[in-house]
Amino acid sequence: MRALWWWMLGAAVVVYLVVIGTLIGAAVRAPRSREAMAARSTTRWVAAVAGSTMCVVAAVLAYTLRVVDLLRDPVTTSMTIAITGHQWWWEAVYDDADPNNRFTTANEIHVPVGQPVAIALRSADVIHSFWVPSLAGKRDLTPGHPSRLLIQADTPGVYRGQCSQFCGLQHAHMALVVVADAPERFAEWASEQRRAANAPSAADSLRARGKTVFVAARCGTCHTIDGVISLAAFGPNLTHLASRATIAAATLTNTPEHLAAWVRDPQSAKRGATMPPNPLNAADLEALVAYLGALK
Secondary structure, three states, X not given: OHHHHHHHHHHHXXXXXXXXXXXXXXXXXXXXXXXXXXXXXXXXXXXXXXXHHHHHHHHHHHHHHHHHHHHHOOOOOOOEEEEEXXXXXXXXXXXXXXXXXXXXEXXXXXXXXXXXXXXXXXXXXXOEEEOOOOOOOOEEEEOOEOEEEXXXXXXXXXXXXXXXXXXXXXXXXXXXXXXXXXXXXXXXXXXXXHOOOOOOOOOOHXXXXXXXXXXXXXXXXXXXXXXXXXXXXXXXXXXXXXXXXXXXXXXXXXXXXXXXXXHHOHHHOOOOOOOOOOOOOHHHHXXXXXXXXXXX
16 A cells, blocks of 8 residues: 555656646747747647646556455454444454453554554444554444454554544544554463452452442443353443553543542543443542442
């Protein structure tokens, strides 16, 4: 694709130079009778310019068809991440032939450096658009029409993605973080993600109370925590929430203060979000945040 872009840029430059050269040539030529120039010179110039332009366009078209044909060839990938766009967050399921190795996360994905990763895209509601500018072009997520995209990070780092199709009130706050890890670090991260949520120890009464609050407040109606409450998929999976750098689709950094504010009143940070406010008392909120903050 990069080579195609350079070809198209080169073709545009050639066409531009031909047109400008023609205009300059017409301007500096000594005028004869306007009738004669209209009958002979103008016709030749137009034919020459049109012929040159068609040759350039034909060459670019031929090369474009070649690139498109190459893109149809299957690329061997060792990993597929199924990403679903919701209003307004991203669900990510790491697929695997062995069901025991599958896991789900949200709004932050990790990929191994130097390896192509297949991204299977779908929408759960309206049209979204997956776009990580430093890794790949845009790809729309149209309801009922799954699509596929390949990404590859060649340098370790954190790459920000964004929904680039207006999808409702909080479209601007529907971001995605892609973390490119060295293959060994990625393997460690994936292994951690496959584990069930950390259970509070008997001595940790605050976290134990927080787990009780999570269940009693019916947070599991929307959110799954593996090993605690399963099958809820209306909201992001929280099994390893504390391992993520941000919350609310990269709207807030993942700190205890932001997490407490988000749980108490999501609308204050992301008006229109489908998560309702939670009028917990101070002690219950502190316990819940302590429990969620330990889910690594």
